[in-house]
Amino acid sequence: MSSQTEADRRRLRWQCRRGMLELDLLFSTFIDQLDAPLSAAEHADLLHLLGCQDQQLHDWLIGGNEPEEPRLRALVARILAAQSGATASSDA
């Protein structure tokens, strides 16, 4: 089972490759900063989010427009928090 999880993680990382640099940076920072593996539900939410179009993701993550679905909204907030943590630590 553990190798399956590892393959899933790597697949997820490749899904984070987008057409826009902004999204590449946000998703890769989020994945790099995870200190524990995602739960099955979190993994499913992230896959769902990564399945959205780049323009939609840009609106949510950079344009400040929140997704309607509460679970996606929470995930968007986590991704932004990871970026904000990374920015703060690089300034320190």
Next chain:
Amino acid sequence: MGLQHRHFDALIIGAGGAGLNAALRLASANHRVAVVSKVFPTRSHTVAAQGGVNAALANVLPDNWHWHMFDTVKGSDYLGDQDAIETMCREAIPTVYELEHAGVPFSRLDNGKIYQRAFGGMSQNFGGEQAARTCAAADRTGHAILHTLYQQNIRARTHFFDEVFAVDLLRDDAGVVLGALVLDIATGEPLVIESKTTLLATGGYGQVFRTTTNAFINTGDGMAMALRAGVPVQDMEFYQFHPTGVAGKGMLITEGARGEGGYLINAQGERFMERYAPNALDLASRDVVARAIVTEIREGRGCGPHQDHVLLKLDHLGADVVHHRLPGIVDICRVFQGIDPAKQPIQVFPTAHYAMGGIPTDRAARVVAPVHKGPEEAVPGLYAAGECACVSVHGANRLGGNSLLDILVFGRAAGQDIERYLSENPHHRPLPQHTLDPILARLERWDRHGEGEPVHVVKADLRKLMEDHCGVFRDHDTMAKGVEKLRTLRERIEHARLQDHSQIFNTARIEALELDNLVDVGMATLACALAREESRGAHSRIDFPERDDVHWMQHSLFWREGDRVEAKPVRTKPLTVESFPPKARVY
């Protein structure tokens, strides 16, 4: 275990606007078309193009393709091939109408015609009043075009190989290109795609520079594949930098910020553009501003603990102006610098944006190279279009609104010429086994176990090296040292190792193969930039500050073998009109 082989009429590598436009034409004509894309197709970098497509439709102001041609030749600093530029500007008009019919939701005027906006470098009547030539679908033109083309390709039954990485071209002893060896990222299995024709449409290579606007996928894969197949690349010294990218990240802070009254300061709080451009100040041309920023940093007046950026001040403009006129910049600064630019200055550094150079092609998108008879012999079966190609319509510098146009017109031209080629060459040629051997050997090299440097370390060093030695500050000594360092770095790759040798979604292996590509295009860029001893368009040399039409009105060709640079004539003769002779490029 034998390799699996698949057979197609056309193999298209890359699923951005150029690749998908070619694919659509061919699939609609019932050819068997394969599109190979390392990411899901609608995540290609075309999606990030916001500006629009230039076409002389004359919907807003008087216009014609000949004026568009003049602007493009002038913008290219006279290095663009005028036959290709004429083709692009003429074909722009039917190309935009074709996209409109395919369903691209262009913004409209009240009378129902396509809206066209004004953009820098565009004129009426050969250098007169501002023209309005750029067709846009709101601020998401690239996205609209990419999605429309993708849907149409699905309808036309184009076969998509998603998340499949193209490793190398297959070329037989007669020099005919027979397809490519690709790697399924999900399984790690190589696959041979035999094809009567192959189109490289892999986009740019901004990732070779540390600070870039390009997405992670833009690693010059097609250009490096061409180089390894013995095909040269052209005009790689011409790389467009924007003076103000978000420092350490790369995203663009548009010129609009300085247009609204923003200005740059160094660590001493000094408004340094006063020294470099006393009249135009912060609105001087892009290359002047970019070089000024790097000069400040090189001379120790950079800001921050590492003195590695300067500051763009907008706080004096007031929150109203900043938030209402520059909302995109406010968003970027909030997310990536944690600041409100109405209150704090933005940390900026020049950012690599667009490659004018690439794989040399003629105006039918056929890849051309000097072999026996002349400078432009077609490589049989091989085509290139889009940012990875150099046709050359942008010459030494590209105008806004001409890059989406380039990918669409020459993607379409590739489709047309591939149809002709297929009618003349209806059968697959035999694929000799020995053409696969060096490619499989390269794959196996990355499977070696043992101690060695990790790929990401070498990649970070490469990107820093290219930024320091072949960015906006170019002189002989800086670049010669860069070539030397890059040769050393290339040796290091021989000893780099992957830690992960698994098969399923081994993205580390893909990143290693991308590093091979980045090193090849990096060397091409450095070698061409070192060779060209003049300043023209985006290539500006401290030690040769003037354009030199007597010695350098020529293209550069770089061969991987021996890191060789040679000259190739510019095609100054258009198809049906008079040439535009070189003049000083003044705006």
